[in-house]
Amino acid sequence: MEGMTRAEVDKVENKDFALGVGPKRPRDAATLILLDRVGGEFRVLMGRRHMRHAFMPGKFVFPGGRTDPADSRIPVVTGLHPDVECKLVGKRTSTARARAIALSAVRETYEEAGLLIGRKGAFATSKADWQGFADHGVRPSLEALRFVARAITPPGRVRRFDTRFLAAFKDDVAVELADGGPTNELEEIVWLPLAQAKNADVPAITRTVLDDLESQLKEDPLLSPGGSAPFYYMRHNRFCRDVL
Template sequence: MTIDKTAIRNAATVIVLRDRGSDPHILMGQRGAKAAFMPNKFVFPGGAVDAADADIPLATQMPAVCRDRLQEDADGSLVHPLGVACIRELWEETGLILGQQGTWDITPPTDWETYAATGHVPTAHPLQFVFRAITPPGRPRRFDARFFLLDADEIATDLDDFSAACDELSHLQWIPLQKAREFDLPFITEVVLAEVEGRVNDPTPPANVPFFKNGDEESLFLRLKGREPNMADE
């Protein structure tokens, strides 16, 4: 089957914030020069949601307010796989584990075998939904990306050990938040950084979430404030 490379794919990106109360740093890496999407750019860990992500059990769920915002202007069934994709991409691209000690209730799929071998099960409760953006038309790849803020204190493994990372991102490093704009960043990453800077001193999930909705006919800047209540919610 031929995959339409310009179709909009759901994606999850993880912004890991370290030492937020004293000297905030964020985890970033550099994409390869031959990458079809954003070559050479410094980015946060993340990637497209896989079909299998829907079947991965989570020991804990994202905060209710985040799950609610994720369902606005979107398929509600995406909430679970988006959380799973965050944890999977963080593990694959950095070797860091978001999870707790435990035993899997299912046989881990191939993509999760090395993660499960560490003795952890994935947890999503520390993930905070903070931004959403759809790649504008005309790009070689298009994503409906949700950005999640994660406090580094929630990571179960050594924050400076990237030895289990794949080679998708090079130069993995903790960058001082105030110096991040000195790197070669995608435009949307610069926009998200401003949102992160505003949340450094607030550990609670945001009440509303910025959304760059770039469609084929128009581009809109919206705020996701939650679904309108209906009879089923009453």
């Protein structure tokens, strides 16, 4: 997608997003790419969004969503690795906001896929969206998360997000609920080999991020913290790719 004009991007993504007048400023969001190494290949967790959604209807995506205000007030047993936090913090993103963004990826992974990332132990909260961690005795943790990409939804969409793509490994899951998460935003939750995931019905930006991630994993299978991460955004009618 790098170097494409806005018209070209609109054509590629016309089935991914509802076009129209949307928010002028993208909202912070996060998504979690959960990886499982089986033999010599990596699998990735994905689920299909319902057709009723205006944002990526019917597409296979990673668990994720918008950062909520309550996410900033959730205690964690361990914070972000300093090198990961450094990558997330920017001119408009404070340390506290970076932490909230990362926590939103953990929360959404529980809500949509029934996977709780953290450490076993007593946890209490007054926040309804995090009650599942208390119920199942999991203390949220951020130390396992790795920052692998960032993408801002181009203008002209009904929904616009500034999405940070984070990654973790299946071994970082403390509890896996047999019946999935409490929401029904994702269906057909499956583990797909990376090559198969790229050929599934995924949004164009998801396929682009998977291409980048595949290259990263070949060079660094453990995804060491602080590695380079691509940043995709639209500027002057061109889709750009920077490296953070």
